[in-house]
Amino acid sequence: MMKSLTHRRLAELADVYGGLFHLKMGQLHMVAVSTPEMARQVLQTQDNLFSNRPATVAISYLTYDRADMAFAHYGPFWRHMRKICVTKVFSRKRAESWASVREEIDSFMKNVDARIGSSINIGEMVLGLTRDITYRAAFGSISEEGREEFLKIMQEFSKLFGEFNVVDFMPWLGWISYQGGNLHKRLDRARGSLDVFIDKIIDDHLEKKRNKKNNEGFDGLEEDMVDELMEFYDENGGTSNLGSAVGITRDNIKALIMDVMFGGTETVASAIEWAMAELMKSWDDLNKLQQELADVVGLDRKVHESDLDKLTYLKCVVKETLRLHPPIPLLLHEAATDTVVDGFKIPKRARVMINSWAIGRDKNAWDEPNVFKPSRFLEGGAPDFKGSNFEFIPFGSGRRSCPGMQLGLYALELTVANLCHCFNWTLPDGMKPYELDMNDVFGLTAPRAVPLVAIPSRRLT
Template identity: 70%
Template sequence: MGMSGELNHRGLAALAKTYGGLFHMKMGRIHMVAVSTAEMAREVLQTQDHVFSNRPANNSIRYLTYDRADMAFAHYGPFWRQMRKICVTKLFSRKRAGSWASAREEIDSFVKTLDSRVGSSVNVGETVLGLTKNITYRAAFGSVSRDGQGDFSGLLNIADFFPWLGWMNGRDLNRRLTNARGALDGFIDKIIDDHINKKNRKCNNNNNSEEEGEVEDDMVDELMEFYDENGNANNDLKSSSISITRDNIKALIMDVMFGGTETVASAIEWAMAELMKSPQDLKKVQQELAEVVGFDRKVNESDLEKLPYFKCVIKETLRLHPPIPLLLHETASEATINGYTIPAGARVMINVWAIGRDPTQWADPDKFDPSRFLEDGTPDFKGSNFEYIPFGSGRRSCPGMQLGLYGLELTVAHLCHSFNWELPDGMKPNELDMNDLFGLTAPRAVQLVAVPKHRLNIPLL
């Protein structure tokens, strides 16, 4: 196994068995530290959070984020705090009804599409990725029309540039980077210009702006409130002196595109694969849905809180398959952990995947067993139980957690309630390939293909 093979979640977990929950490696001039236990993760993400709050970025990432003009890769400090505040209070806030409505409507239309394919094999991985792209596109750009969606999907392949540890380079990479950034510029510039025109039209006919705003505001509209071409503070803002440039808007939209599509799609596909591999758990989920929802209507958002076993399935999926298996941090200054000195600028890899499967924290850790979350005192994923941190923890935890979780729960609930599922061509549950690929999100190595059958007494219109 080459060095790059050892730097994935599985390789690092294997090395941790020999070298412990905190070990150091050197790759060229780069110091790397791998964290594989809850206790060490707490030290990095809570006790010494201030030292470990930066994110490493190689040249590709710096180039694609307009030199860290975004939130995901900006260094910790006043600018990052402003960007985080915009994300938490504006883009991903529960008050931003548009994002949640986009998710609901797109999931609804997704279920109708599946209904038209009942009885035939469906590539669940592919269709679910299409769904999460649509949700993100709608939430970010508001446009129900699919104009530009092809460009958007093409841009998502920028995730190819995230073998972020810096050993990838060469002319081919540079050419692809330049093309990707050019496409991103053209695509988002047009969207920003459309939003500027929309804002000007609103100002000109102020009469119905209130109603319009309620219906139409999307994430770019929210960001336009803080927009100033020259980066001067926007004096119209009573609430803050935050000001962002066009590059910041592009870079934040990029965060939303990458943070909200592949991660959520991968989690939905893993949940369905685990349920199909364990038919007795799928049966329990469907029984719970039958009792709470019945067969005469589709599942609603308000049903989710009344489905305790279903919630456990989602939690167990996130434990075994965290959306981003390796969280990357970087030391802002020299630090000491457990008596070991970690130099400034070291890359710190927190192996969330290994921590979620640690046999000292979890009984039978590799087994899919949702009922473990029914027991009192099982950890929650909000970030303070370090044996279970699928969304990270501390300052750099995932700001879109609520929205991502909402898309994940609602989609899986619809899939389980609206359809019965069978594996194609007489395949047995234990024959399902449960391997993952090394990448930013560790998706399934083989996409899940399954056959939906009608389950409800009503047409899925």
């Protein structure tokens, strides 16, 4: 039964049962949405009724009982947390986040350059890049020595988020000790490790704030996301008065940092790897992109931020990658009350799975839906991904759309542009483009089943 909950299997079932169908998984009601028309019904027409997020036992525990933004139920607390993220954490005015992207990509390109002529695992290297970007944006330079430790904690969280737990589907089976016992020990260890790590970070930032106030030489340190969140820090949280400006506790800060790390690491890395794989499979498109880069940027320097708006074909490549490989293939929502969609009753607390992967390949919405064709976005009236074209929703739509979209796109565009501009690429061992394995593995994201390995050679003069 669990194998039916992947984006590909749900798309197959939608071909049989339609764009809206119901599954009963244990005690859970689950509804799959697989067409643009049904997505509009849920994400626009009844957005207010489907703005809650479902959370498993593991997710609830690891997010300090939904103390974050990603899994908090829709309401005053969630609105406050989202406002903090949009205006502070992901804001275009927050120069440090965007600077961390540029500087980490610069360092990454030097690493690739050092391996000219040898096979490199692009997926592995890119995941390291996005982890470095989000770590630096979150914690700045004050905690550089803890990077490896934190990444290990995050990897365990990622495994636990996706771990099958029978209690999520049949709560009355919670007494089964081999299942509950082992999983709960891992959950306790993982959250305990995060507590130790981020408590130290918060204490360091409190000291930094005190020293800065006393002019004791902390002016040179860059501001990071924890600094931004510390503006709202209140150990008691002030959560009894949710309608006004709410203070946030340590648990809120920890949970929000995990949102940022998960939202900005695997999703962006997966999109970069898929873009490079699609380009290496379609040499015509790679050549078109490289020609545009040569014309706009020239062959004597790397791509700068100021070049991005002039790179029309790059934007098309990124859009086509996100259509075929949305960062999160299943967008999870939950019904806040009993309601009716397209004549069908959806019960309260039903888990609603918006299959953005299937929607991006809908044969009624797209010409040649399974073919990588960036030029489709050069046509007048081509859909955009900002949430109002429901045939193309890689970042979701409505109240729960991705707040970090602009920062993620910036990292995606700048990395792909520089990888294609600075280097020519060949596949190893005489592999032909059509031999590339384009299967994915289902999880929180849908990364490539087989990592992309290629050989770079220098292109710039």
